Amino acid sequence: AQRVTQPEKLLSVFKGAPVELKCNYSYSGSPELFWYVQYSRQRLQLLLRHISRESIKGFTADLNKGETSFHLKKPFAQEEDSAMYYCALNRTNAGGTSYGKLTFGQGTILTVHP
Amino acid sequence: NAGVTQTPKFQVLKTGQSMTLQCAQDMNHNSMYWYRQDPGMGLRLIYYSASEGTTDKGEVPNGYNVSRLNKREFSLRLESAAPSQTSVYFCASTERGTGQRSNQPQHFGDGTRLSIL
Numbered sequence: 001a002q003r004v005t006q007p008e009k010l011l012s013v014f015k016g017a018p019v020e021l022k023c024n025y026s027y028s029g030s031p032e033l034f035w036y037v038q039y040s041r042q043r044l045q046l047l048l049r050h051i052s053r054e055s056i057k058g059f060t061a062d063l064n065k066g067e068t069s070f071h072l073k074k075p076f077a078q079e080e081d082s083a084m085y086y087c088a089l090n091r092t093n094a095g096g097t098s099y100g101k102l103t104f105g106q107g108t109i110l111t112v113h114p
Numbered sequence: 115n116a117g118v119t120q121t122p123k124f125q126v127l128k129t130g131q132s133m134t135l136q137c138a139q140d141m142n143h144n145s146m147y148w149y150r151q152d153p154g155m156g157l158r159l160i161y162y163s164a165s166e167g168t169t170d171k172g173e174v175p176n177g178y179n180v181s182r183l184n185k186r187e188f189s190l191r192l193e194s195a196a197p198s199q200t201s202v203y204f205c206a207s208t209e210r211g212t213g214q215r216s217n218q219p220q221h222f223g224d225g226t227r228l229s230i231l
Binding site: 004006009034043044045046049086100101102103104105106107 | 145
C-alpha cells in the first residue's frame with residue numbers, strides 16, 4: 001500500500017531563512033507527487049507538482065526516487081508562507097495512467113516569524 | 115466562478131442522527147472526491163466518483179454513503195452519526211482523475227466542520 005509521511009507536524013523559521021518541508025513516500029510503482037497548501041481562511045490549493053518541474057512562490061521540490069522523497073524547499077522564507085502544507089501522492093500504473101486517488105501526508109504547519 | 119461549493123459550513127449533530135453534506139462544482143469536472151481532515155491524520159479519502167454514474171470507496175468509507183446525483187453534484191451521507199465522525203469534511207473535483215497521466219490539480223471546497231455529540 002502507498003504511504004506518504006511528513007515527519008514534522010510543526011516547523012518554525014525566521015523570515016529570510018531557508019526552509020525545507022520533508023516528504024517521504026512509499027510506493028512500488030510510478031508515483032506522481034504534489035504539494036498542496038492551505039493558507040489561513042483559504043481553501044486547500046495546489047502549490048506545485050513534480051512533473052511540471054516548476055517554481056511557485058519561490059518554492060521548488062525535486063522527486064528523488066532513490067530516497068523516495070519529495071521535499072519542498074525555499075531559500076528565503078517569507079511571513080506569507082505561513083500555512084499548512086500537505087504532500088500528496090497519486091498512483092499510476094505501469095502504463096502511466098492514473099488511478100485518480102490522492103494519498104495525503106499528515107501535513108506540516110509552517111510558521112515564519114518576522 | 116464559485117468552483118467547489120459545500121453546504122453547510124458548520125453542523126452539530128447528536129449521535130444517531132443522519133445528515134447529508136452537499137457538494138457542487140461548476141467547472142464541468144468529471145471526478146469528485148470526499149475527504150475528511152483530522153489532526154495528525156492529514157486528509158483521508160472517504161469516497162470518490164471517477165465520472166458521473168460511478169462511485170467507489172476510498173480509504174475510510176465505513177459509516178458513509180455517497181450519491182453522484184449528476185455531473186455537478188456529489189453528496190455524502192451519514193446514516194447514523196457517531197462521535198468518531200467528528201471532523202472537517204472536504205469535497206474536491208478534478209477534470210479527469212483516472213485513465214490518463216493525470217496532472218490535473220484537485221480543486222477543493224471550503225470544508226464542512228461537523229461535530230457529533
